[in-house]
Amino acid sequence: MVGKRLWIGLASSLVFFSAANAQLELKLDYLRFGPITIERALVGLSTEDGYYLKVGHLNLPFTPKIEQIDLSCPHGYRQRSFLECPYGQLQLRLPRFGQSLSAAGKAIIGPNRWQLSLSPLRFAGGHLKLWAEYQKERWYARLEAIKPIKLNWIKAMFSGVLAKLQGNASFRLEAQGGSTLDKLNFNLTGKNLSFHDLGYRRVADGLHVKLQLQGQGQTFFLRSEIPAGESLYFPVYLPFRDYPVTLKAFFSLAPPTAEVLLHELKLSQLNVLTATARGRLSQNSLNFVTDFQADLPTLFRLYGQPFLAGSRWEGIEFLAGKVRGRATISDDSKARASVHVERAVLSDRERRFGLNRLGADLVWQSSQATYSFPSRIHWQAGHLYAIPLGKTELHFYLSGDDVYLDAPSDLPVLDGHLRIEQLEILDLITAPRIQFSGRLEPISLDLLSRVLGWPPMVGTVSGSIPQVRYDHRWRTLELDGRLTIQAFAGTIAIEHLKIVDLFGALPRLYADVYVHNVDLEQITKRFAFGRITGKLEGSIDGLELENWRPVAFSAWFGTPADDRSRHRINQKAVENLTHLGGGFAADFLSRTLLRVFNEFSYARLGVGCRLKSGVCELAGIAPVNGGYYIVQGGGLPRVDVIGYNRRISWLTLINRLARIAKLKPPPVQP
Amino acid sequence: MKKSLLLLFSLLLWSIASCVTINIYFPAAAAEKAADQIIRDIQKNAPPQSWQHWRSTSLSWLNVLGISPAYAQPDLNLDSPEIRTLKASMQRRFPKLKQYLDSGWVGYANDGLVALRNRDRIPLRELASVEQLIAAENRDRTALYQAIARANGHPEWATEIQSTFARRWVANAESGWWVQDSSGSWQQK
Incomplete structure (x- = not known):
């Protein structure tokens, strides 16, 4: 094998032998072996001046191009089957990142044992320390940043995506194992992270990130925290100083099936929500169940309202309320979610409508489901423009993007009520189309005219409404039938x-x-x-x-x-x-x-x-x-x-x- | 026979060539007048933010019957429900747009639309809502130019109406607002 490599080297290079001082120098202009290419390499071995290696250009698989490698070990020597370097120096350049790496350290390399220590290792404005050893088929490695490294060089890895990246990070990585990884401990602290993409759709400013990953065999524990900074994931803006986020995950890898077993995941955002999840993820299937609870006003303000900004609905807000629920995705891609809302107050800054003490038990499932579970929504009081609405409870089914009323219901309006016989909402999220039929049981005109600030009138309003249709595409509401006012x-x-x-x-x-x-x-x-x-x-x-x-x-x-x-x-x-x-x-x-x-x-x-x-x-x-x-x-x-x-x-x-x-x-x- | 055919052919040609051609030119002066009227209505007559104006106790119920004050006509027809709807939408938005114009985050671009300026100076918490407001305003403006062209029976005028509006928005901009000149550079009025 060695002979073959040497043969390839000889075929494409010049070789110099010098007998003076027992020195060997090998010069390669160009060498290619599979995906590896080496250009302008010079390897020297001397009994008095140690070893050195210079490479003009090195291409390795899965790593960026390396240039100007200069490794020297002036006091290196060979003892029995070990090659020792008590004081060595390394310099190289990574042109893609515009960064140089320089290090000083020592190394011992033998057939069944090696040790490497680099300190200080200078890279991207930081000082690092590396210790690695291999002995009796077991290895151990530790890399830590004594002085944080700057992160702006990472931008080059996302050149088509990121327009800016700033910040610094300190970390400590410790790992050991044999033929597989036995133990892993990784701590990362990122500070003042700021970035934005080309279109300013993903922006972060002054983020602090803490990450801790501990692994034992195939089982890992991850803890991540964003305690400060702000971000925009258009159009959602998150100020982490007010609403810090913590993520904890306990999971295992099952290499033969490439499955990830999520034993427990806990995501919490202070004063907003907590969610726990467990499940099994593989290339072809996803089994997942998550339970969540949240403060409805803050949740809606942070994650709902931004999507309504600029539209006629931007004034909608929840003034109170809690929400909790469970979402499940099973093997056959069926998704199901149940949501419980309690003591909510829905309001509109333009005072077009509002609902007080709003509650709901919603069961949603993807449209492939064969059986539907009933949902209900209820409120104590409300208003539509100036018209007060009374205590109401509606029972219906949610399926995919559609809503179907389960049973006729009454919506009290002043001293009368609106009898809802039939209600269907199709494509609720995308472009709602509503079909409604019912009747208006007599409402006092005197009360109605008072609340609307109209001239006082005596009589009643009532009517049969065989069909009301609303189509959001044309924003048009049409009423068949006749509204009758007895006045x-x-x-x-x-x-x-x-x-x-x-x-x-x-x-x-x-x-x-x-x-x-x-x-x-x-x-x-x-x-x-x-x-x-x-x-x-x-x-x-x-x-x-x-x-x-x-x-x-x-x-x-x-x-x-x-x-x-x-x-x-x-x-x-x-x-x-x-x-x-x-x-x-x-x-x-x-x-x-x-x-x-x-x-x-x-x-x-x-x-x-x-x-x-x-x-x-x-x-x-x-x-x-x-x-x-x-x-x-x-x-x-x-x-x-x-x-x-x-x-x-x-x-x-x-x-x-x-x-x-x-x-x-x-x-x-x- | 040949001569008479030639004569007939010549007459036919002459009659085709002498067909009356009516060119309808874009009424630039009327368009400027119309643009000024709409722009001033939007910038100065922003309606109340709430529907409640129609039940306010300071107004008699008879004000409910009052007619929309949109009938003073410049030479260009501005009287279509679509135009009035778009104008109302822009009037409603204007108080918020004005805050951004005053702060210099948004300016009147040279294409009759509004544009973001100094993105780096906008606090991150405001950035999404500024961009969403700009997008909504520009949707309305583009639709308005097309609606005016359609209301006057000349959909092909939309581009010229947009150019006219571009100049008039700039001319009607308040002192301190940023406007873009024809070369694309921004200047403070």
Whole structure:
């Protein structure tokens, strides 16, 4: 074998022999043996000047290229079968890392025993100490940093990934064994670690890391700690000074099957979460079970909210609550998780919704599962915008990315409730599509108008909702069926309701509204408008609200054709109606008569408005003298209110209405 | 016969060549006026952060009926639900964007978008939210330029509208904000 190596060397090099001082010098220009290449090598042996080795260029498998190797042992000697170097020096250069290594030390090399001691070993700004020995088929090695080494050279190993790496590390590695590793003890302390990748997606600043790995045979214990510094794993930002992380793992390796047996893993982040896990990992399978518990507000703030930043949901937060649960991944890649949430408070900084004393028992499993376990969610109270929601409990199934309601449930709303007959949410995480059907059991209009700050109204809202569909792709909520409002002794029906961008920056609502036989007296007495008796019917077709304000509709309200109720209108109402149309009683007789009588009789009244581009096109019951009747008199004393304005700015109309209709305070409930 | 055919052919050619061509040029002045109006609305009329303005007791319920104040028309049509939605979204975001503009972390780029500046000076805890805000703002801005072009029946104007907005954002920037000139270098206004 030696002969063969020498033959290869001779074939590609020049050899010099010198008899003076019994000196042998071997010079190689180039040698290649498998993956190993050596260029410009010079090996010298002398009885008086010891040994030396110089290599210009060395390529070894699995290690970076080494250059300018200079190993000298001026006082080296050979004693029996041992080669001893009482004081040697080594220098080499690692061009890929831009680093040089220099060391001084001693070595004894024999057939069954060797020892190597290097101290100091200088590398990357640090001072290290190496001790290694081999004897009776057993070995021992110890490497420790007396002065921490700088880490910036490691960046070269991740040249396409890391744009910056700084920091320093001190460590101590101790290992021993025979044909296999028997014992291992490794301690590492990294300080002021800062790095970032090319796109600033993975960033760390001032990290402190402690790592301890102890091994005995094939069993290992790992303990790692990050007590200080901060990091960004986009978009999650972690300040470790406030939330230090500790990881402990006890595991074994099973070399024949390349399995890792995880006996116990414990991950904890102070004031945030603790998780324990155990399992078996191999190349083809993963069996894993983990139990966790966390403080919900902090967990959500650190790991949930960053994903919502910049969206309309960024104001969502948990103000209280605990969460615990278990996640399992079994051999056949089925995943299952159960989560228990208790005493949580869900809130929205924009006050769009909130849930108090929220609890949940969720059982989720990957969609391959054949059997589903029931989940439930419940809360004590809540609100949607200003509308209070009562105590609710919903039972449902979670499967993959979908949610199915298990049984009909009631959601109390003010003094009524929303009966949920059917609810399905598909693709909950990616792009939710919701299907809902149910009915609204009567809710008091008086309470509803109070909480919404609307004019006080008497009556109820109820309705059958055969189908509500929400599709997140179009951010559109559509309601089939009809919402019915029983108010002012009549009926108001809302149909074809559609809301686009409900929680967005500019919600848009589309609907058709129909009004049947409402009592005008009840309406007018609610406002300081005057008094009108009689019935009213009408519709608002193509109602479009933008940010809850009308931008278009075509409305008509008037006396029903078959109305037989008493039709009276008082002086104040006539004046207000006239003022609303921008008119006044022009002639002396009209002004006088208006003052004389307090109340007038009318045959019918009606007004229409088609709103478009901020302008309302007005219409009345019938044309008259270039104008139109708003109120057409009948009986005695008779009054006609005639409008002449065909077009009026919506804002002007609203301002006039605002001046006229001064609200009466809502009635006080006993 | 040949002569008459030639004549017919010539007439046909002449008639094709003399077809009336109407070139619709990009209305640069109107676009600047429209850009100024939108930019000023966004920078100066940021709406309240909460929906509660529509039930505030200081406003009568009749304000609920009040119409969106978006109807004063420059020559370019800005009246589409899409434009109003995008504008509202940008108005809502603006108070936070302004903080970043004031601090010099974000500037008005020369392409009508906003861009990150001095990344190294931004505290790490803020970096993700600054970048997410920039991404959301730029999504809205790009969509706005396209929506204006579409609302005016010329989707192909989007690039020119974006260039016009780029100049007008810079012109409407407040003193102290960073703006990028056409050569790409940043200057403080």
